[in-house]
Amino acid sequence: MPPERAAQTGKPRVLAIAEAANPEWVSVPLVGWSLAQALREVADVHLVTQIRNRDAVLRAGLVEGQGFTAIDSEAFAAPLWSLAEKLRMGEGKGWTMVQAINALSYPWFERLVWKTFGADIRAGTYDIVHRITPLSPTISSSLAGKCAKAGVPFVLGPLNGGVPWPAGFDAERRREKEWLSYLRSAYKLLPGRGATLRHASAILAGSRHTAGEVPERYQHKVVYLPENGIDPARFARRADPAPGALRACFVGRLVPYKGPDMLLEAAADLLRSGQMTLDVIGDGPMMPQLQAMAADLPGVTFHGWMAHRDVQQVMAQSHILSFPSIREFGGGVVLEAMALGVTPLIVDYAGPGELVQDGLGFKVPCGTREEIVRRFRVELQRLAADPAALASTGVATRQRIESHFTWSRKAEQVRAVYDWIRSGQPGNPPAFFL
Template sequence: MRAGLDKGLKVLLIAEAANPEWVSVPLVGWSLARALREVADVHIVTQIRNRDAFLRAGLIEGRDFTAIDSEKIAAPLWRAAERLSMGKGVGWTIKTAVSTLGYGYFERLVWRAFGEDIRAGKYDLVHRITPLTPTANSRLAPLCRRAGVPFVLGPLNGGVPWPKGFDAERRREKEWLSYIRGIYKALPGRGAMLRDAAAIICGSLHTRGEIPARYQPKTVWLPENAIDPARFSLTAPQPGTLPLRGCFIGRLVPYKGADMAIEAALPLLRQGALVLDIIGDGPQADHLRELIAREGVGDAVTLHGWLEHAQVQAVAARAQLLVFPSVREFGGGVVLEAMALGVVPVIADYAGPGELVDDTTGFRVPMGSRAQLVAELRERLQAIAANPGVLPDMARAGQARVMRDFTWAAKAAQVERIWRAVIAEAPLPQELPVPPR
């Protein structure tokens, strides 16, 4: 018997995207759903594409999960989204918008399969985990409310505005649809979903701010990312002395800022005060090689390409700093992963990363134009190099915070408290303090 079964909550989890073998949103969906199985009697409803991965993970179809076959609509829409986005790994707003068109059909099939049980009161609560995007309206919210069963939505996240001064990066990412993304607020069904949801979990303060004021009392800020402590078993050395080692982890695309990390670090790289590991791959890789060669810092910067998770951890755990000036990061899971390893993050103070780091656990560099961000980051790195003794305490504080608030087990406990407040019709717990600005 699982630990949560004696606690009495019976929950239907909707996780259209949930897959232990993938990354990004599907991995978030899977990780949270799996963790919630430890605090309640949970049945997961997912899309058919995830079925085999669920079975390989040891879940039993029919008892633990149900796979909904919406491929008749989902598959052609995904192919259309791939064509419209005009490139691999770019045009995410277009991909999300087009694939979301088929989500209503998925939920129609979910209601066909589970509507009778929901109306019969066989579930205490229905919770939609994924999609994370707030643009995917749910017809289940009003249906559940009419059935007298609370419906919880989220974590919702996405759509962080492109910062001023980065329009060239926006165009290179082929984010044409992002210019008119705000029209989703006028789409049919959004008002009913927000009205009839019993609680709305928001993965970012930006997303929370997009919820109309009359629904704010039923919102909770709770970042969607977390870590599995079993996968982060190393701790980085923090001697508090020079030379320093930094790392960057992410796709090599302009908005992630690997080139800005290198440019900002150039004086320290040339002085031998810092070496830098770049972990990841993408269309910017050749540009980075040219930048490193042109600036003559090949001995101080290593491009590792894509690495398996265990290798990423091994390389990152040699570093004292995560140098990550990404300018449009919804969640910032890599920041939590670095903190779990005792690596101190140095991030652009914008969107997800800026909400995960405070002055005790890392460094937030003010957002500005590209030139301003590089200059501010350079100044910050030089200040750290002048006083590396501040790093050990910050590393310990970051590691402690992640292990307290940002493991999947902690996330499940946070969500369970929200569930219990909803069922008791009590005020929602604000699980984490909003980061000071």
């Protein structure tokens, strides 16, 4: 974008780097895409992403060469991704292994980004370089130092990940093929991490845990900013459960750490008595086990996998999102439930525990499997006594989403960080979630 146009609009010129940015996918690629797009409301943004996202970005309406650039790093990325799929030994498992392999291929992507945009960065074409994805704090950035040398502020994040497995869930950890998670903290010793943090002008941390992993000498530039957000156009419905029994839903992969088996066990008595119904949205290796557990439980419906845009059709029929997951980084599904006015019932650990504050849902302390089942059973029985009373909590959750968690609000929060950087970083960094 010509410098004179930036002066006219008053918007900072931002090179937004999101290797994973795809409007048609979920999880990290959707976060990368959504944040980069929302930032266009407050900044003049040029998106840089990986070639695998090109067609989806074009279908979304961006013009290649103007709104975005696709970097072809497949020479390294494709074979290493294939290797990761083999090493993780199971569909959807071994996430730490995938991140470790990505850490090997990602530097080539950044090298190609610098080859394409280095001259423009040195020439001052951009006011800010912002690396949005990868979200993993284990993956360093060579661009941070290069931008610092060029005198262009570099923003890193939001970063999130590495939440420790709770004590008592080693069996689930092994079933998820998370062998490398035992060694994850070694990433702090990897070359490049210190330089990345040192050269970054601001470090956006998606969780309190990730913020706490940043060394004390860099804490003055850490901003807590949960990475997930809500697109009101995608989640526009309002909760409207039928009167009568407590209607609950579970949304997620059917894998051990998400706890769908714990939920069925906790809800069994209420399901048998007709005081509760349960919609299970998602698929995964536990499906046969869960169906067997529910064989004699009336009121349980397994919907299987559903397109992301269709999930809200089922969720909106619920009073509560019953979600006993014990290892969520961001907890996007919790925000989606809150956006609909569906009250979350969660385990007070990691991402969901940070999102569900007083008056916005219900939390049970983390503990052993038996403790979580017992605590969920008690809460479900309490809520089933008067499901209609949850309506007021639903109003509060929607208000919280509108005030803090729409992508537009996220963009405004990031813009405040940009302004803080460009003003010389006086005082403490902005705080949005006190």
